[in-house]
Amino acid sequence: MASTPPQDAPPNGTLDQIPRGDSVRVVGVDGADAIARRLDDLGLRVGVEVEVIRRAPLGDPTVFELHGYQLCLRRSESERVRVAEMTPPDVIGRER
Amino acid sequence: MSTATLDTSSADGPSVFGLLGSPNAGKTTLFNALTGLRARVGNYPGVTVERREATLDLGGISATLIDLPGTYGLEPISADEAVVGDVLAGRVEGVDPVDGLIVVADACSLSRTLPFIGEALHLGRPVCVVLTMLDELAARGGQLDLERLEAALGVPVVGVVGHRGRGLDRLRSLLAAPGDWSSPAILPPSDRAERAGWADSILSTVIEVRAARHALTERVDRVVLHPFWGTLLFAAVMVTFFQLIFSAAGPAMDWIDGSIGSIAGAARATLPAGWMADLVADGLIAGVGSVVIFLPQILILFSLLYLLEDIGYMARAAFVIDRLMGRIGLEGRAFVALLSSYACAVPGIMATRTIPSPRDRLVTILVAPLMTCSARLPVYALLISAFVPETTVWGPIGLQGLVLLGLYVGGAAAALAVAALFKRTLIRGDGLPFAMELPTYRWPTLRVWASQVFESGWAFLRRAGTIILIASILLWVLLSFPRVEAPAHLDEQAAAAYSLEQSAAGRLGHAIEPAIAPLGFDWKIGVGLIASLAAREILVATLAQIYAAGSEEETDSLRDALRSDVRADGRPVFDAPTVAALLVFFVFALQCTSTIAIIKRETNSWRWPAFAFTYLFALAYGMSFVAHRLVAAFV
Secondary structure: OOOOOOOOOOOOOEHHHOOOOOEEEEEEEOOOOHHHHHHHHOOOOOOOEEEEEEEOOOOOOEEEEEOOEEEEEOHHHHOOEEEEEOOHHHHHHOOO | OOOOOOOOOOOOOOEEEEEEEOOOOOHHHHHHHHHOOOOEEEEOOOOOOEEEEEEEEEOOEEEEEEEOOOOOOOOOOOOOOHHHHHHHOOOOOOOOOOOEEEEEEEHHHHHHHHHHHHHHHOOOOOEEEEEEOHHHHHHOOOEEOHHHHHHHHOOOEEEOEOOOOEOHHHHHHHHHOHHHOOOOOOOOOOOHHHHHHHHHHHHHHHEEEOOOOOHHHHHHHHHHOOOOHHHHHHHHHHHHHHHHHHHHHHHHHHHHHHHHHHHHHHHHHHOOOOHHHHHHHHHHHHHHHHHHOOHHHHHHHHHHHHHHHHHOHHHHHHHHHHHHHHHOOOOOOHHHHHHHOOOOHHHHHHHHHHOOOHHHHHHHHHHHHHOOOOOHHHHHHHHHHHHOOOOEEEOOEEHHHHHHHHHHHHHHHHHHHHHHHHHHOOOOOOOOOOEEEEOOOOOOOHHHHHHHHHHHHHHHHHHHHHHHHHHHHHHHHHHHOOOOOOOOOOOHHHHHHHHHHHOHHHHHHHHHHHHHHHHOOOHHHHHHHHHOOOOOOHHHHHHHHHOOOOOOOOHHHHHHHHHHOEOOOOOEOOOHHHHHHHHHHHHHOOOOHHHHHHHHHHHOOOHHHHHHHHHHHHHHHHHHHHHHHHHHHHO
16 A cells, blocks of 8 residues: 655545545555555545535434545545545646 | 356366446446346354345357445455455355456446556456446546557456346457457556546546536535535425335235135135145145235335335435434434334334444444334234223324334334444444445346346345245244134133143243243233234234134223233233333334344355344343333333
8 A cells, every 4th residue: 555645745643534526636545454445445546536415313323425436434444545636737637 | 046056166167257347337227237137145153244246148158247246345354345355366165266257347437446456457357348338438528549558558357237128248248258368568566646646647538528417416516415405305205215115015914814714714715724724824825824914014115115215216315315324323314224124123114124234234223123113003002992992192292192102212212322322332333434426327227127127136135035934934833733622511612722722822821821921921911922923913812812802803891801801810900010011022023024034045054043132132121120120210
């Protein structure tokens, strides 16, 4: 698991803290255990864009959109995903 | 049902294909589209993971298709997930080694799945990639170049729309000749990070236009997952769901009950009087009736469950309630199963199939019998109406209603508490993180839906039905033998009471009296408890027979008989502590062979039903004892 974020994108939080409606880019997943592997299998890999769609009425879990699908994660897992704000080139380069 | 056997392991037998893919990739839809209604459903040895396979007819050539459990990766993170790897490696007894792999991937989220496909290429078997949901991809404006994907991967790539049958012909012709499949010249990297890079480089040439968000899903979710309206909708759906299982099944169940009664009556009329006629009428026909009586609830439950699942609402319901269920260590999907158990634990336990984590599923199965099912109601109604005074407590609220409510709440609270306890001790989490896809909304296909409902009903009849039938006949034998002729001066009701007391069950009731005396129960209640192992409501009929109180419909006479019965020392049998203890006993005890049978069927071993029966019996005995002492101390 890559644990050092790219230099141009400083880590500025974990996925559970990102407000609804924001898009971020994954810079790393904490740990190298089974859960980290599963998060990787679910597509939470370095460089992947994730949008926070909505939180459940009781505040947890949260629906994220990534890779063209919607994934629902609890805080206990999403707090292990370190993310950075989208940099301007990201936003421009999004339409491929 | 197909007649093909499961053990066709020789090299010249039919080819065996494994369907591999993530839980929502459309594997089951593809499986059903390829095989029709011919799935053989079972369990993998040692785990509660469902095993489905079917024989495929490929125009004269037959092949076996195994629907492997859905998985996001090939490095298992639990014992249950290891099943996939074990099957692929040919390590599972009774499952043939796989000749070829069909990797199923959702075309809309190909960028997520491509590393998984790369992982599958390392398994050393011929691989064919099937892309599903092409219709949805098109609807969302996305475009993929399948030919480039095929060239980049080096293996055949087929696009299908499973429920429309598109692409299936090409897939069938591929399956007819797995030896002809192309294989990659160079395997993808085996390191995770490098494989992600490999996937990205392929994706950049294959994805022409990325799929936009599904517009309908986005619009609907704005309401369905709204903090207020979403919660309201959740409550409305659950109440309707419960109401339909609870009440809509009623007329059908009454009809079955009536028909079984008249068939038994007809059999009794044709056969010469004697134990043979009793066996056919009260043992065999009534036993079949006790199986068939569950069908209305099971069919209604699964019609609704699969409808909600196929539309895409189940995942959303789980999302709304997950936080609460998370507190007791379960996840949102367990809610529906527990709610269904309020009607009956048998369909409730079958509904646990929608829980992806096998450990969570097991915990839910073990606590489902604690939810107050409808079979307890006749018992509660009899005891409450006979012994709880009809006083008002406050305004329109009466004491009788409060006691009934207390019993319902008590059962549910016990279920949640025991679930939390089990998750923290005996059956800890399997380390699976909670991760659930929210599928896009889609119209269900009638054929797929009907086949799922049919499969559930059939599985119940075939696999739990036989156990229930055998158990009801055994109980009938206990209650009817040895046959002792009643003295001639007794009337019909008294004679029935006499022969019941002389039966094996009657003697057993006497034998267990010392053991149940601390709860205030005498041998008559003991016989009732033994008889109610068949089904809880039988307690009422058995007590009616023991007290020679006529048929069970005449509850007034039974109530009077219960009230006036006294012990040797002149105290009433049914004093307040005993009534409280008996009510509490029924809150906890697993007095239901059908539930035991369905736990056996769903967990594929006698270990868990034995465990459930034992722990619930211990709980029932302990709590009854406490209730008896508490009431005795305060009244």
